[in-house]
Amino acid sequence: KEAETQQKLANVVILATGGTIAGAGASAANSATYQAAKVGVDKLIAGVPELANLANVRGEQVMQIASESITNENLLQLGKRVAELADSKDVDGIVITHGTDTLEETAYFLNLVEKTDKPIVVVGSMRPGTAMSADGMLNLYNAVAVASDKQSRGKGVLVTMNDEIQSGRDVSKSINIKTEAFKSAWGPMGMVVEGKSYWFRLPAKRHTMDSEFDIKTISSLPAVDIAYSYGNVSDTAYKALAQNGAKAIIHAGTGNGSVSSRVVPALQELRKNGVQIIRSSHVNQGGFVLRNAEQPDDKNDWVVAHDLNPQKARILAMVALTKTQDSKELQRIFWEY
Numbered sequence: 001k002e003a004e005t006q007q008k009l010a011n012v013v014i015l016a017t018g019g020t021i022a023g024a025g026a027s028a029a030n031s032a033t034y035q036a037a038k039v040g041v042d043k044l045i046a047g048v049p050e051l052a053n054l055a056n057v058r059g060e061q062v063m064q065i066a067s068e069s070i071t072n073e074n075l076l077q078l079g080k081r082v083a084e085l086a087d088s089k090d091v092d093g094i095v096i097t098h099g100t101d102t103l104e105e106t107a108y109f110l111n112l113v114e115k116t117d118k119p120i121v122v123v124g125s126m127r128p129g130t131a132m133s134a135d136g137m138l139n140l141y142n143a144v145a146v147a148s149d150k151q152s153r154g155k156g157v158l159v160t161m162n163d164e165i166q167s168g169r170d171v172s173k174s175i176n177i178k179t180e181a182f183k184s185a186w187g188p189m190g191m192v193v194e195g196k197s198y199w200f201r202l203p204a205k206r207h208t209m210d211s212e213f214d215i216k217t218i219s220s221l222p223a224v225d226i227a228y229s230y231g232n233v234s235d236t237a238y239k240a241l242a243q244n245g246a247k248a249i250i251h252a253g254t255g256n257g258s259v260s261s262r263v264v265p266a267l268q269e270l271r272k273n274g275v276q277i278i279r280s281s282h283v284n285q286g287g288f289v290l291r292n293a294e295q296p297d298d299k300n301d302w303v304v305a306h307d308l309n310p311q312k313a314r315i316l317a318m319v320a321l322t323k324t325q326d327s328k329e330l331q332r333i334f335w336e337y
C-alpha cells in the first residue's frame, strides 16, 4: 500500500542554495540577527516531515550562500542543473530554496531561460528556522505543494512566500524584516492553503517554453550594471561602470525613469561608444517607463525597461545581450518578456 501511494506522488527535487531559509541564529528571539546559509538541504527536508505526504522529495545542495553574494556564474550553474532535472523523466517538479535578497532576480532569470513546462518554484524565508514563528517551514511546504501539482505546469517560474503564489517575473522583495515581504505590482497569481493551490491569474508575458532563450546555449553572461539616480546626481557612476566594461547600464531612474540634465550628455556619449542605456524606475511599487516620455529615446537610441525594476531589467538585459546587440531588438525583448 505504501509503495502504491509513493508511486502516485509526484517526484520533486529540492535544490538548495542557502539564504535565511537555511539560516541559524543564537536564540529563538533572533529573527533578524543570524547567519544565513548554515543548514544543509537534508536537515531542511527533515525539518518538515509533512513534505512526504505531498511528494517523493529528494534534496541537492547546489551551493550554500547568502543570496546577496550570488554571481552570474552561480546563476548559470543553477540554471543548467535545473534544465538537466527538468529533462529527466522521473522529475515532475523542482523547488529552489534561496535567499530572499536576490530571489526575484534568480526567479526571473530561470523564467527566461528554462525550456520546460514542469513547475519550478523558488522559495525563501524572512526568518531563520531557529527563530520564533519561523516562516521557512510553511513556505517550503507550500513550494513543494505547488511544485507537485499538475495545475502549476506552464505558468512560468513561481515563488511561494507568505501563503501566496507569485509570478517569478513580477514579484519583488518590497519589504524587509516582515514576513509579507514579497509583492507584485500586478498582484499574486494565487494562494496555497493547507497544501492546496488556488489560482486566480496567469502571466501575460513570454516565459519558459515560449521563450527564445535557452540556458543550454548560454555559457556566460555579459557585464550589465545599475546606476542609481537621485537629486544632485552626477555622471561619475555611469562613466565608471562603462570604463569597467559594462555592455549595458541600467539607469535606476527617478519617477518615470527620468534622467538628470547633469547625466544626459554622458549617457548620450556612452551610447555612441556602444554601451546600451536602459531606463528603468526605482519607485517602490510598480515602476512603469514609457518610450519617449521624459526623454527622447528614439533620438538617443536608448531602451526603456517597461515595468521591470532595475535589478530585473539587469537580468533581462544580460540574457538578451547573449543573442543581440541591436537596440531595437533589445527594446522588442523588453516589451515581450
Ligand SMILES: NC(=O)C[C@H](N)C(=O)O
Binding pocket: 018, 019, 020, 021, 036, 065, 066, 067, 068, 098, 099, 100, 101, 102, 124, 125, 126, 127
Ligand atoms: N531573508 C534572506 O534570505 C536574506 C538573506 N540576506 C539572503 O538573501 O540570503
